[in-house]
Amino acid sequence: xxxxxxxxxxxxxxxxxxxxxxxxxxxxxxxxxxxxxxxxxxxxxxxxxxxxxxxxxxxxxxxxxxxxxxxxxxxxxxxxxxxxxxxxxxxxxxxxxxxxxxxxxxxxxxxxxxxxxxxxxxxxxxxxxxxxxxxxxxxxxxxxxxxxxxxxxxxxxxxxxxxxxxxxxxxxxxxxxxxxxxxxxxxxxxxxxxxxxxxxxxxxxxxxxxxxxxxxxxxxxxxxxxxxxxxxxxxxxxxxxxxxxxxxxxxxxxxxxxxxxxxxxxxxxxxxxxxxxxxxxxxxxxxxxxxxxxxxxxxxxxxxxxxxxxxxxxxxxxxxxxxxxxxxxxxxxxxxxxxxxxxxxxxxxxxxxxxxxxxxxxxxxxxxxxxxxxxxxxxxxxxxxxxxxxxxxxxxxxxxxxxxxxxxxxxxxxxxxxxxxxxxxxxxxxxxxxxxxxxxxxxxxxxxxxxxxxxxxxxxxxxxxxxxxxxx
Ligand SMILES: Cc1ncc(COP(=O)(O)O)c(C=O)c1O
Numbered sequence: 001x002x003x004x005x006x007x008x009x010x011x012x013x014x015x016x017x018x019x020x021x022x023x024x025x026x027x028x029x030x031x032x033x034x035x036x037x038x039x040x041x042x043x044x045x046x047x048x049x050x051x052x053x054x055x056x057x058x059x060x061x062x063x064x065x066x067x068x069x070x071x072x073x074x075x076x077x078x079x080x081x082x083x084x085x086x087x088x089x090x091x092x093x094x095x096x097x098x099x100x101x102x103x104x105x106x107x108x109x110x111x112x113x114x115x116x117x118x119x120x121x122x123x124x125x126x127x128x129x130x131x132x133x134x135x136x137x138x139x140x141x142x143x144x145x146x147x148x149x150x151x152x153x154x155x156x157x158x159x160x161x162x163x164x165x166x167x168x169x170x171x172x173x174x175x176x177x178x179x180x181x182x183x184x185x186x187x188x189x190x191x192x193x194x195x196x197x198x199x200x201x202x203x204x205x206x207x208x209x210x211x212x213x214x215x216x217x218x219x220x221x222x223x224x225x226x227x228x229x230x231x232x233x234x235x236x237x238x239x240x241x242x243x244x245x246x247x248x249x250x251x252x253x254x255x256x257x258x259x260x261x262x263x264x265x266x267x268x269x270x271x272x273x274x275x276x277x278x279x280x281x282x283x284x285x286x287x288x289x290x291x292x293x294x295x296x297x298x299x300x301x302x303x304x305x306x307x308x309x310x311x312x313x314x315x316x317x318x319x320x321x322x323x324x325x326x327x328x329x330x331x332x333x334x335x336x337x338x339x340x341x342x343x344x345x346x347x348x349x350x351x352x353x354x355x356x357x358x359x360x361x362x363x364x365x366x367x368x369x370x371x372x373x374x375x376x377x378x379x380x381x382x383x384x385x386x387x388x389x390x391x392x393x394x395x396x397x398x399x400x401x402x403x404x405x406x407x408x409x410x411x412x413x414x415x416x417x418x419x420x421x422x423x424x425x426x427x428x429x430x431x432x433x434x435x436x437x438x439x440x441x442x443x444x445x446x447x448x449x450x451x452x453x454x455x456x457x458x459x460x461x462x463x464x465x466x467x468x469x470x471x472x
Contacts, residue, residue, distance in 0.1 A: 014059075031065040036065045075435075076424035079437045080293060082299035082349075102334075103333055104331075120292070123359060126306055130308055133304070133334065134303070135303050144338050145307065174197075174198045174231065178237070178238055198216050214254075235266020247281075249282075265295060267279065268296045286307070318336040376448050396435060397435070397436045398434070400432070403462075405431060405432040415458050418454055
């Protein structure tokens with residue numbers, strides 16, 4: 001046991017040093033494809049190896065291939081960061097190694113999950129009629145919601161499937177060009193088919209047009225098709241635009257269509273009283289997803305799906321093998337509410353994070369991210385040659401430098417090659433936009449200023465000697 005303690009101490013010291021200065025590493029890994037593969041043996045070791053040997057390879061071989069999401073100047077995708085205390089909860093959950101599939105296979109795992117998703121629901125101002133369940137990702141949550149939406153149609157698909165049936169209407173799912181791709185993937189997996197994923201027009205703020213949604217529903221119904229789900233987004237991936245959920249909810253009610261709200265990224269901002277309106281309309285949604293691993297300082301992965309009709313969700317997925325029948329009544333067996341049987345004890349890290357930061361700490365961090373994004377947008381807006389190209393209500397700013405896509409791509413490539421700042425891009429109205437996303441609890445104004453400094457320097461260089469995309 002002394003050896004085990006030594007190993008834990010060694011790892012704990014490494015983690016402590018890492019968290020003290022993740023900015024000491026290049027934010028974007030400098031690995032080339034195949035670097036790690038070539039450095040590792042092609043076969044598993046015949047004999048066990050010491051912790052020292054393994055840990056030393058972790059440091060020398062694995063770490064260089066890590067892109068540091070903890071780096072304070074990680075501004076790509078949805079920048080995320082976990083509060084370190086929640087990482088201890090991950091280690092404890094792994095130590096306990098429980099499978100929280102049934103209430104009896106760890107009553108505390110089930111009940112803690114019920115408690116924390118209840119705390120979160122209250123903080124988000126969500127309706128008490130919505131019941132939370134923890135999954136790994138918003139993609140799984142979205143798939144689960146769409147499966148329930150399909151079951152809600154009463155077409156007996158659970159029993160009879162869809163193949164070879166001529167009594168089934170064509171099922172339709174409604175999104176926009178800005179909806180995250182997991183909804184379309186769910187439509188593929190559930191037999192709806194990509195062709196039946198309807199892309200509703202957006203307005204100039206990239207939000208779904210309620211009138212266009214209503215026209216699409218009306219037209220589809222008149223053609224004998226069956227709307228299965230409208231997926232509205234609060235905080236789209238590219239720009240953080242939000243679809244008008246209250247109006248969409250009204251339309252969904254009128255056309256008896258399931259409303260799923262994807263608030264994976266922006267949902268957490270609703271714990272701020274000044275952003276509580278973001279989840280307006282969700283009191284009429286059938287399902288809502290929020291990802292604490294995106295913007296509530298919980299280590300990936302942890303997504304919470306709130307569903308109104310839990311018995312329906314249970315009917316969608318429950319299959320209880322003889323060896324899983326248990327005598328307890330009035331308990332929730334979470335294996336009945338999704339695809340997977342085995343479940344990690346994810347609620348533990350959400351509980352640690354919420355308790356350690358407190359509501360005040362979480363709000364403070366979210367406000368700081370939003371403020372930093374607004375500061376950055378103001379710098380861009382007032383600099384000649386630069387433009388902010390989308391509304392930026394939260395912690396993401398989309399912008400461009402004068403010139404074509406190649407110029408902007410070259411600027412981003414140059415900044416990312418610095419190893420000091422990591423940015424991503426998207427396309428808006430067919431044009432490349434640079435995207436700066438703030439979500440790391442270590443990011444300060446000096447970090448954002450450094451990104452701006454590198455961007456302007458890269459723009460000046462690119463303007464002097466334009467580099468075609470792919471040439472550097
Ligand atoms: C709006 C939105 N929804 C869903 C997802 C998918 O999240 P996950 O990685 O948890 O599946 C993303 C990913 O960034 C997203 O931006």
